[in-house]
Amino acid sequence: MIRVEALWLSVEALDMRAGMESILARVVQIFGAAQPHHAYLFANRRGTRMKVLVHDGQGIWLATRRLHQGRLFWRQGERGQVELTRAQFEALILGLRWEHLADGGVIHTL
DSSP states (O other), X not given: OOOOOEEEEEOSOOOTTOOHHHHHHHHHHHHSSOOTTEEEEEEOTTXXXXXXXXXXXXXXXXEEEEOSSSOOOOOTTOOSEEEEXXXXXXXXXXXXXXXXXXXXXXXXXX
């Protein structure tokens, strides 16, 4: 199993044709460095695809997720990054409103 200690979301859209080297360069540009045991999430402009780059301490992993229905809830039109909790990450990859989850999985309104 790949150990992931922190999950980071890039709010800027990514061209899904980008490969591992291009995404790694984007991680360094946005987050400053690719930290071991951290995962970096990117989505396309339409919110139908996501790529996750993980540094496991030895190398780099790249995974892709494509939704066949619906969209990923992504913060559009912003710049920068957001750190996600495990519950927020799990909601995000299921296509749920992850930004409404507080610590402990409590759902609240903004």
